[in-house]
Amino acid sequence: MKGKKKYILKVIIILNISYLFFFYYNVYFKNKINIFNHKIEKKSTNISKQISMNNQLEYNYILSDYKLIDILGNEILITKKNSKLKYIEIIQTDSVFTIELDYLISFNELIKEFDNNEIISILIIMGNIPKKQKDILLKIQKKLNGFIVISNKEKVHDYFKLSEIKYDIYCLILDKNNNVRFSGIRFDLEIMKRIIQNEIRKNSLLMEVK
Known part of the structure; x- marks a missing residue:
């Protein structure tokens, strides 16, 4: 029984870590790319082409x-x-x-x-x-x-x-x-x-x- 509880606990911890990783990726990393793209677009509009x-x-x-x-x-x-x-x-x-x-x-x-x-x-x-x-x-x-x-x-x-x-x-x-x-x-x-x-x-x- 204890072994089963430990296994379930490990699975929950892994899922939580995975969730946090994907949350961080979507919010921080993707935004960073969007900001970079925005800067490029801004430069392009500055030269009016x-x-x-x-x-x-x-x-x-x-x-x-x-x-x-x-x-x-x-x-x-x-x-x-x-x-x-x-x-x-x-x-x-x-x-x-x-x-x-x-x-x-x-x-x-x-x-x-x-x-x-x-x-x-x-x-x-x-x-x-x-x-x-x-x-x-x-x-x-x-x-x-x-x-x-x-x-x-x-x-x-x-x-x-x-x-x-x-x-x-x-x-x-x-x-x-x-x-x-x-x-x-x-x-x-x-x-x-x-x-x-x-x-x-x-x-x-x-x-x-x-």
Whole structure:
């Protein structure tokens, strides 16, 4: 009889411990995850864009200075590259952009190669999205000191008299007068730097001749 009572007592103790564990898990641990998710959502609303990730809990992202402006003039802030995050999607009302951060970091490096007095724009052409009018793009271009995403690669040659573009990512570097200083497809950063340095040297020589 005593053995039976001891057995029942052990079962009751184990059940109580299990109950306490699950109660703690549901109240504390789950709330902790919810708070973490809430912080991510709050950050997303702060940059006025919804950042979509496969598993938000897996990523620790920090907002950086990378700035894109889409064809409608909406400003998009991009997150810094980290060991896990390879790309992000920026969800818009009329389109979805997938931006590879390696390219953005390369662009940031490229800007340093230009003279500080020169306002330049880097245009990334990607995806197939309903065409936008040339004058909208040029209005944004004049105001811009940073990046533009052009979302209609088929019509880019109409804007800038370029040959037909067959690639998803195409880069143009323009000066403050909208002159194309460099164009490249799936570019190599070092080659681009050399081309830009040559351009700057050419311009310096021309100024000396004048």
